[in-house]
Amino acid sequence: MEVLELNVLNTATAEDFKVLEVIGVGQHGMVVSATCTIPGHPNPEKLYAVKLLFTFMHDFTSAIRNAYENEWAVLSKILPHKNVVRYWAQFISLIPLSFVPHLPDYIRSYAAGKDRSGESVRRKGQFVVFDYHPTSLRSWLQDRPVPLPFEPLFSLIQDLLRGIAHLQQYRVAHLDLKLDNVLVSAEGSAVLCDFGCSHQFATPDMIMSYRHGNPVGGNKAHLSPDIITQYNHLKQSKDGQGEIDFSQQEAWAVGVLVHEIAMGRHPFVDYPLGLTSARGVVSYALEDLPPLPDQYPKSFRSIARELLHPDMARRISVKEALKQLQLCFPKSAERREVERLLAQLKAVQLARDLAEQKASQLMAERDKALLEAREARRELKEYSARCKELEQGGGEGGRE
Numbered sequence: 001m002e003v004l005e006l007n008v009l010n011t012a013t014a015e016d017f018k019v020l021e022v023i024g025v026g027q028h029g030m031v032v033s034a035t036c037t038i039p040g041h042p043n044p045e046k047l048y049a050v051k052l053l054f055t056f057m058h059d060f061t062s063a064i065r066n067a068y069e070n071e072w073a074v075l076s077k078i079l080p081h082k083n084v085v086r087y088w089a090q091f092i093s094l095i096p097l098s099f100v101p102h103l104p105d106y107i108r109s110y111a112a113g114k115d116r117s118g119e120s121v122r123r124k125g126q127f128v129v130f131d132y133h134p135t136s137l138r139s140w141l142q143d144r145p146v147p148l149p150f151e152p153l154f155s156l157i158q159d160l161l162r163g164i165a166h167l168q169q170y171r172v173a174h175l176d177l178k179l180d181n182v183l184v185s186a187e188g189s190a191v192l193c194d195f196g197c198s199h200q201f202a203t204p205d206m207i208m209s210y211r212h213g214n215p216v217g218g219n220k221a222h223l224s225p226d227i228i229t230q231y232n233h234l235k236q237s238k239d240g241q242g243e244i245d246f247s248q249q250e251a252w253a254v255g256v257l258v259h260e261i262a263m264g265r266h267p268f269v270d271y272p273l274g275l276t277s278a279r280g281v282v283s284y285a286l287e288d289l290p291p292l293p294d295q296y297p298k299s300f301r302s303i304a305r306e307l308l309h310p311d312m313a314r315r316i317s318v319k320e321a322l323k324q325l326q327l328c329f330p331k332s333a334e335r336r337e338v339e340r341l342l343a344q345l346k347a348v349q350l351a352r353d354l355a356e357q358k359a360s361q362l363m364a365e366r367d368k369a370l371l372e373a374r375e376a377r378r379e380l381k382e383y384s385a386r387c388k389e390l391e392q393g394g395g396e397g398g399r400e
């Protein structure tokens, strides 16, 4: 089924998607939910998130354009994982008129409009197709209590760590972790999305050669103090180049997300500015971290704290945090797995019921069509018999 889906999606153009809803309009693109209408698709009702990248605003050789394409370039190199948004396909095709009215004002007339001589112009756009998930973590948290109960907090953090650990196997760092860039699946799992700032490192130590002007991550609120410090130093250095060690970046970002998910706020109100010295060093003491409420188990609070260790050499790694969480809360992990499987079972049962319903509908239609065909054959027989009679009768009459 997956191979068939992949084969079908690999032949797709934007016209092959029926747009249902605009989900998000960001700086870099517009995301819509859509179904794929290509005949032969194994599940025509399946929802996808189709992203139109605003690359058509830049010429083909521009560096900005490469940055836009970074997302699918990185995702296409890694195997699918439950906690990483599933990437299916990318293509360049004419921007369908159904997309145009939803584009931001400054882009709309560029995508489809009139040129100076009044001729209609339609442009091609870069599209990327992902699995659709119903909500972002930010929206999901909106109707939840603060502090968030331990069970969902634990499960979301474990998902994030699992997704990041999977990326790390491919020497990939997301580099723009935040509540908007995490989706929540129908089964309630956290799924990483928006890989526009991600980076695949040349070596497993996750050290990046930095040159003045290179982008470093997507949002500073989730960049670790060591990265910002290294960045500030390189920026101030004479040649403006050197290396930045990203090996413990994602662990710190998850540490921030623990606070944002649990308490709805960043652990430091004015990060990084409020913690930056005149020489560009970002620092704080472990004791400065706001405590997580006592309602969370002590071992969890301690792992959360270790994720935010200001000294990257002493900060717990993503892999180690995952291991410790599993050791400390084996029941939670098991219970979650059972819940996940039950949710999957429910989804499969629902799909089966729908398929059975459709099958019986089709069978009823077939029976009706067979009856109609039989009736038509009978009528045809009657008519031809009647025609013959008339011919014979007419012939006899003619001879008289």
Ligand SMILES: Nc1ncnc2c1ncn2[C@@H]1O[C@H](COP(=O)(O)OP(=O)(O)OP(=O)(O)O)[C@@H](O)[C@H]1O
Pocket (backbone or CB within 6 Å): 023, 024, 025, 026, 027, 028, 029, 030, 031, 049, 085, 130, 131, 132, 133, 134, 135, 136, 180, 181, 183, 193, 194, 195, 196
């Ligand atoms: N696969 C998906 N399923 C459902 N919603 C999605 C999906 N991918 C993205 N979204 C929604 O669309 C929003 C924008 O997507 P994304 O972050 O990938 O684009 P972006 O252009 O980088 O946006 P921004 O500049 O706001 O970060 C996300 O915050 C999320 O709410």
Ligand SMILES: [Mg+2]
Pocket (backbone or CB within 6 Å): 026, 180, 181, 194
């Ligand atoms: Mg985003």
